[in-house]
Amino acid sequence: MHRFLAVLHARNLEFLRDRAALSWNVLLPVFLVLGFAFLFSGEEKTLYKVGLYGADGRSSQSLSARGTAFFDTKYIEFISVADLSRAIVKVQHHQLDMLIDLSSGPRYWVNSSSANGYVLERVLWGTSAGDEGRALTKETVSGREIRYVDWVIPGILAMNMMFSCLFGIGYVIVRYRKNGVLKRLKATPLTAVEFLSAQVLSRLLLIIAITVVVFIGTDLLVDFVMLGSYATLLLVFVLGALCLICLALTLAARTASEEFAGGALNLLAWPMMIFSGVWFSLEGLHPLARAFAQTLPLTHIVDAARAVMNDGATLVDIFPNLLVLALMSVIFLAIGARTFRWE
Amino acid sequence: MPAPIIKVVNLFKHFAGVKAVDGVSFSIREGSCFGLLGPNGAGKTTTIEIMEGIMSPTSGEVLYKGIPIGSQFKQEAGIQFQSTSLQEFLTVAETLQLFQRLYARSVDFDELVEICALGEFLQRDNRKLSGGQRQRLLLAIALINDPQVVFLDEPTTGLDPQSRRNFWTLIENIKAKNKTVLLTTHYMEEAAQLCDEIAIMDHGHIIAQGSPSALLAEHFDDILVQLPEADFALDGAHPTWEIRRANGMVTIHTDNVHDTIRYLHEHNVNLARMEVRSRTLEDLFLELTGQHLRG
Numbered sequence: 051m052h053r054f055l056a057v058l059h060a061r062n063l064e065f066l067r068d069r070a071a072l073s074w075n076v077l078l079p080v081f082l083v084l085g086f087a088f089l090f091s092g093e094e095k096t097l098y099k100v101g102l103y104g105a106d107g108r109s110s111q112s113l114s115a116r117g118t119a120f121f122d123t124k125y126i127e128f129i130s131v132a133d134l135s136r137a138i139v140k141v142q143h144h145q146l147d148m149l150i151d152l153s154s155g156p157r158y159w160v161n162s163s164s165a166n167g168y169v170l171e172r173v174l175w176g177t178s179a180g181d182e183g184r185a186l187t188k189e190t191v192s193g194r195e196i197r198y199v200d201w202v203i204p205g206i207l208a209m210n211m212m213f214s215c216l217f218g219i220g221y222v223i224v225r226y227r228k229n230g231v232l233k234r235l236k237a238t239p240l241t242a243v244e245f246l247s248a249q250v251l252s253r254l255l256l257i258i259a260i261t262v263v264v265f266i267g268t269d270l271l272v273d274f275v276m277l278g279s280y281a282t283l284l285l286v287f288v289l290g291a292l293c294l295i296c297l298a299l300t301l302a303a304r305t306a307s308e309e310f311a312g313g314a315l316n317l318l319a320w321p322m323m324i325f326s327g328v329w330f331s332l333e334g335l336h337p338l339a340r341a342f343a344q345t346l347p348l349t350h351i352v353d354a355a356r357a358v359m360n361d362g363a364t365l366v367d368i369f370p371n372l373l374v375l376a377l378m379s380v381i382f383l384a385i386g387a388r389t390f391r392w393e
Numbered sequence: 394m395p396a397p398i399i400k401v402v403n404l405f406k407h408f409a410g411v412k413a414v415d416g417v418s419f420s421i422r423e424g425s426c427f428g429l430l431g432p433n434g435a436g437k438t439t440t441i442e443i444m445e446g447i448m449s450p451t452s453g454e455v456l457y458k459g460i461p462i463g464s465q466f467k468q469e470a471g472i473q474f475q476s477t478s479l480q481e482f483l484t485v486a487e488t489l490q491l492f493q494r495l496y497a498r499s500v501d502f503d504e505l506v507e508i509c510a511l512g513e514f515l516q517r518d519n520r521k522l523s524g525g526q527r528q529r530l531l532l533a534i535a536l537i538n539d540p541q542v543v544f545l546d547e548p549t550t551g552l553d554p555q556s557r558r559n560f561w562t563l564i565e566n567i568k569a570k571n572k573t574v575l576l577t578t579h580y581m582e583e584a585a586q587l588c589d590e591i592a593i594m595d596h597g598h599i600i601a602q603g604s605p606s607a608l609l610a611e612h613f614d615d616i617l618v619q620l621p622e623a624d625f626a627l628d629g630a631h632p633t634w635e636i637r638r639a640n641g642m643v644t645i646h647t648d649n650v651h652d653t654i655r656y657l658h659e660h661n662v663n664l665a666r667m668e669v670r671s672r673t674l675e676d677l678f679l680e681l682t683g684q685h686l687r688g
Contacts, residue, residue: 056494060480060487229478237472238495239446239464278676298565392445 053240057248065181065218065256076260076267078212078344083203083268098170101146104153119177126170138363142193148174151187157187164195200275203268204355205328207261208224208290212322212348214257214302215294216315219249223302224311227393236392246387250295257291258284277362283355285365289372290351293379295349308392327356350374352357373384396459398423398542399444400681404453406439413439414450415597421542421590426564426574428588430581430642430674432682433596437577444575445472449622457542462558467480468497469602473475473531473542475547479519485530486515498536508566509533510559525556542573550579565652571592581674595682604670605674612680613672618653632656 066072107126121128131137131149140146141159147166149159158174160167174186226232235245268274276283299316325332325339326348331341345347354371357363365372398421406414414436421427431437439597442448442548444455451598457466471536479488489494489511495501506512509529522530523686528548535543557580564587568574577585584591585605592602601608625643634653635646647653650669 053495056491060483063487064480064482144651212447230474231475231478231480232446234472234474234477234479235495237449237470237474238492239467239497240495293402 052200054244054248057235057240057245060144061151061249062256065252065344067206072099072260076263078155078213079206079264080267080271082206083199083272085320097190098128098147098166099145100170101129101149102113103131103134103137103149103151105150109234122176123177124175127268133217135351136333138191142191143360144193144197145197157189159189160296163194173225180343194275196275199272200360201356202274203274204330205326205352207257207264207287207324208351208355209286209323209328210264210350211257211261211291211351212319214260215253215291216298216319217304218253218257218298219295219301220298220311220315222301223249224308225303227302227306228308232392242390242392243387244391250292250299253295254288258288261291274359278358278364282365283358286351286354286358286368286372287311289375289379290347290355293347293375293382296379296382296386300382300389303389304388304391322346325349327352332344344374347375347378397421398458399575400459400512401440401444402454402456403682404455406436406443407451407453412597414443417453417460417594417597417599419592419599419602421573421575423541423573424571426568428591429502429575429577429583429594430584431577436592436610438546439579441575443688445470445544446557450636468538469541471535471543473528475534475541477531479530480655481520481532483519485511485519486524488519488530492534492537494515498539500539501538505533505536507538508589509563512633525552525559528552528556529563532560538651539571542575543567545574545576545628547577547579551581557583558686577630580677585674592635593619593678593681598606601677608677609618609672610675612618612677613648615648615672616650617648617672618647618657619643619668619670620645620657620664621663621666624666624682627657627660627662631660641658 052301057197074274084300128148131140131146134149134151136148137149140159141149144161144164147160147164148170151157151159158171160171173186223232232245269276297318298315301318302311303309305314321342322328325335326345326346327343328348332343332349335343354363354368354375357368357371361367399421401417401419404414416435417436417440420428429437429441439448442461443450446455446466455462457470480491483491489502489505493502506515509532511529512525512534514526519527519530532545532548548564549560561583564574564576568634571680574587575589576584588605590602590604591608592599594600595608601612603611620643622638622641622643625637632653637644637646645653654667654669655666657667
């Protein structure tokens with residue numbers, strides 16, 4: 051335990067005193083969030099989104115034939131939705147301005163706090179013949195708008211964590227091996243398990259601390275949505291960071307080439323950047339790409355964190371993601387520990 | 394004779410197409426300083442790293458106190474590698490504390506700082522040390538667990554002459570505490586000064602082994618008288634000395650210095666720039682390997 055704590059303490063000092071790396075870990079995600087908040091702050095003010103459930107063509111035509119010119123209105127995008135309950139959540143989050151169920155009723159949903167919803171409702175009434183529009187059953191939901199920045203923040207936090215874990219563990223251990231630090235430690239009674247567990251715990255503690263700082267900092271700056279439990283979110287990030295650290299260990303277990311490690315780490319990081327749903331939803335992707343995304347740890351971290359933050363998901367809701375992360379961690383750790391060599 | 398503290402038995406280490414260590418055996422007495430000498434590529438570092446447990450041999454074994462090296466050895470050995478890096482962003486004191494906590498036993502911290510003269514830069518970042526300061530820190534790390542056997546792989550390479558002599562004093566102090574020292578070096582003067590016994594390696598083999606004085610007595614029975622070639626103007630024949638000429642100097646190999654100098658004096662040779670010296674380990678090395686140690 052003494053040896054483990056000694057290496058843990060030394061690694062923590064090394065990380066905290068490396069001001070350049072530390073600043074990068076904290077400032078990069080904050081700048082990204084601010085950038086997205088600024089870029090997307092004025093978007094979609096003139097375009098309304100209306101979800102249509104049960105829009106098989108016949109029902110909307112019949113509504114239109116009865117004088118509802120609503121569907122011919124410009125600047126309204128009509129989106130066919132298959133899952134009514136998920137679509138209602140989108141109305142709650144202001145991701146849909148209105149939802150119309152043509153299969154029964156018909157009825158429509160608007161968010162009581164959405165200006166767009168209010169305007170659309172007036173347009174629906176105004177474009178309907180007689181009292182046709184008002185005849186639709188109105189359902190009201192409430193919920194704070196989920197801006198793009200709210201949606202993207204879980205991804206940015208997870209992505210920052212990914213880079214810190216992969217490069218902070220993978221690159222550092224390879225550098226230690228290359229310049230002889232590992233060889234020097236091998237000559238002491240320190241065991242590989244003690245060394246590796248100290249590295250894992252050090253990075254885990256520091257990345258969680260950094261993520262908390264970034265979380266609070268960006269919340270103060272852009273006041274993002276956080277609907278779920280903080281404890282559940284913490285669990286997602288702890289398990290996610292552990293999984294990514296173990297992934298980095300498998301890569302750093304043997305190689306002594308920083309160039310190879312850099313390339314291989316990028317090879318791991320970039321597919322996750324693109325396919326894990328950090329920047330855009332995976333819903334529109336090819337089924338093969340979506341299946342591939344499910345093999346990436348970052349996908350499960352982003353999905354779970356986003357569900358907790360944007361939808362208020364509970365531990366039970368995100369259990370499948372947590373289970374996958376835990377299994378991946380065990381597999382990666384076993385490979386890393388088994389193949390590790392000091393030199 | 395006491396049992397050796399370390400025994401190397403028929404050690405082989407083969408890399409792809411290279412026999413780095415090719416059947417090496419020797420023993421080291423407790424409390425002695427054993428020097429492993431050889432040109433670059435002779436197999437010294439490979440041998441010492443197998444002895445330290447850093448590298449596995451192709452065959453053969455290393456016994457510490459009669460048993461194969463293991464956890465007891467790691468607790469009781471102190472090691473200074475030829476080149477090593479330390480964790481960055483740590484001070485000298487923090488680095489020592491890190492290594493101190495890796496061992497079950499440790500020396501008194503303040504005493505170690507004093508022995509290795511680290512006091513002036515104890516709070517300095519590892520990365521900002523001079524060559525001599527760095528070597529003293531690495532030696533302190535090797536001594537932090539109060540080891541019974543200390544491995545020093547070319548510890549003074551790259552140091553200026555003053556720093557090297559200071560380092561020799563530190564090693565003398567370690568020897569005075571009855572610790573066993575295994576030293577590899579390029580410097581013959583260093584081996585002659587510090588080692589009780591030496592083994593000369595070449596091409597993976599030990600080609601000579603013994604105390605420096607015994608080895609010199611075994612291989613040489615002459616004294617060297619050296620003169621600038623311009624001063625060596627003898628008319629006619631001279632006694633049947635072995636004479637070698639190189640780099641503007643004449644070297645006379647003689648077994649009777651007195652008669653040689655008298656002969657030169659009687660024949661009006663200018664002796665103002667004459668030097669007389671005994672054989673050194675450098676000569677022995679040249680004799681055995683055909684090359685100078687520092688290649």
